[in-house]
Amino acid sequence: MQHMLLGFQPNIFYSCYDSYCCKIRSQYKQTINRCNDPLIMSLDSLSQLYSYRHHPVFTSLFSVVPFNELSSWPTANDLNELAPGPMRFITDPETASEAGMLLETLGYEGFIHQTQSIPTRRNWHDAFNAAIWHQFPRTKQRLNQLHIAYIAKHGALPRGKVRDHITHFDECGVIIAHTANSPVPQQLLQHQWQSALVENKQQWGHQVDAFVFGHANLEMLLNPHIGLTGKWVGIEVQDGFFVQRPSLQVALLDALLARRVDDAFFANKLPPIPFLGIPGWWGKQDAGFYANTEYFRPKRINKNK
Numbered sequence: 001m002q003h004m005l006l007g008f009q010p011n012i013f014y015s016c017y018d019s020y021c022c023k024i025r026s027q028y029k030q031t032i033n034r035c036n037d038p039l040i041m042s043l044d045s046l047s048q049l050y051s052y053r054h055h056p057v058f059t060s061l062f063s064v065v066p067f068n069e070l071s072s073w074p075t076a077n078d079l080n081e082l083a084p085g086p087m088r089f090i091t092d093p094e095t096a097s098e099a100g101m102l103l104e105t106l107g108y109e110g111f112i113h114q115t116q117s118i119p120t121r122r123n124w125h126d127a128f129n130a131a132i133w134h135q136f137p138r139t140k141q142r143l144n145q146l147h148i149a150y151i152a153k154h155g156a157l158p159r160g161k162v163r164d165h166i167t168h169f170d171e172c173g174v175i176i177a178h179t180a181n182s183p184v185p186q187q188l189l190q191h192q193w194q195s196a197l198v199e200n201k202q203q204w205g206h207q208v209d210a211f212v213f214g215h216a217n218l219e220m221l222l223n224p225h226i227g228l229t230g231k232w233v234g235i236e237v238q239d240g241f242f243v244q245r246p247s248l249q250v251a252l253l254d255a256l257l258a259r260r261v262d263d264a265f266f267a268n269k270l271p272p273i274p275f276l277g278i279p280g281w282w283g284k285q286d287a288g289f290y291a292n293t294e295y296f297r298p299k300r301i302n303k304n305k
Contacts, residue, residue: 049061049062049067049068050062050067050068053068055281056205056209056210056278056280056281057212057218057221057281059246060135060211060212060246060247060249060250061131061135061212061218063245063246063247063250064083064131064134064135064246064247064250065082065083065130065131065134065135066082066083067082067131069082070082073122073127074127074130075091076089076090076091076120077089079120079127079130082134083134085133085134085137086116086137086141087112087116087117087118087133087137087140087141088116088117088118089117089118089120089130089133090117090118090119090120091119091120092119092120092121092126093119099115102114102115103119107151107156109144109147109148109151110148110151112144113144113145113147113148118130118133124218124219124222125215125216125219128215128216128218128219129215131215131218132212132213132214132215132218135250135254136213136250136253136254136257136258137254138254138255138257138258139213139254139257139258139261140170141258142258142261143166143169143170143261146162146166146261146262146263146266147163147166149263150162150163150263151163161267162263162266162267165266165267165268165269165270166266168231168269168270169213169214169231169233169266169270170213170214170215171214171215171216171217172214172216172217172229172230172231173212173213173214173230173231173232173233173270174210174211174212174213174214174217174230174231174232174233174273174275175210175211175212175213175232175233175235175253175257176188176208176209176210176232176233176234176235176273177208177209177210177211177234177235177237177241177242177249177253178207178208178209178234178235178236178237179207179208179236179237179238179239179241180236181207182200182203182207182208183195183200184196184200184203184204184207184208185208185234187200188232188271188273189271190299191296191297191298191299193274193277193290193296194290197274197277197278197279197290198290201279204278204279204280205242205279205280206242207239207242209242210232210273210278210281211249211250211253212230214230214231217230217275224276224282226276226292226294226295227294227295228274228275228276229272229273229274229275229295230272230273230275231269231270231271231272231273232270232271232272232273233257233260233270235253235256235257235260237252237253237256272297274295274296276295277289277290277295277296
């Protein structure tokens with residue numbers, strides 16, 4: 001199976017600072033700084049991700065989903081067997097099939113809600129989506145319920161800000177687990193990047209840590225670039241959280257987050273976090289890297305609605 005690299009072109013900037021996750025921002029006229037980090041650039045198949053299991057981006061993923069057991073690209077049945085959960089993965093149905101016509105009628109979220117099954121294509125995006133379903137099943141199911149409730153009340157179109165923000169988190173979300181006394185979440189909220197990511201670097205992994213929720217950002221790590229950004233939510237945890245096994249950490253975060261998210265939670269945009277600036281997530285975290293204000297942007301006033 002050949003590695004499916006994302007194509008990034010000059011004069012196009014992908015970012016989760018915008019109203020849609022990872023949407024193209026063609027107004028940037030400078031050439032992208034393409035980051036040839038060896039983290040994932042050379043991967044040929046999902047099973048090879050196992051060699052990166054100790055990288056903090058993937059630690060929790062492999063604690064729940066044993067992709068290393070695969071010798072080829074996973075089928076829908078493989079995904080069901082790897083880590084059984086409340087939902088069932090199915091091969092993306094042909095348009096003319098009964099399931100395909102139902103999918104066309106109900107839409108993606110409606111199909112999942114009615115059939116309790118997730119159409120899955122043979123690509124990285126859907127494989128990572130399956131991995132997130134396995135790690136955070138309660139929260140993923142809750143997001144689906146919020147979509148359905150909104151559609152029932154307002155109709156499918158226009159989507160509206162709430163659904164856009166739900167999708168934004170679903171695609172590019174990052175969970176920031178933190179203790180009550182950590183200053184980092186407030187510093188992130190105020191875009192005090194030097195304080196949060198450099199001066200308080202030693203807190204990461206001990207009093208604060210990041211967990212990827214958005215499957216699109218996992219996919220974008222196949223070709224990481226300056227500009228890769230997540231939308232984060234903070235979850236307060238006890239001090240002992242950070243010495244727990246990763247599988248227990250994500251289970252706790254899933255339970256806490258699923259109880260918290262509702263329409264009010266997604267009424268406004270979630271705050272951004274420069275993905276590659278999280279301590280330990282990128283190999284080039286020097287002073288010049290953090291000085292890039294095109295990536296580590298100052299906070300804008302009254303632009304969070």
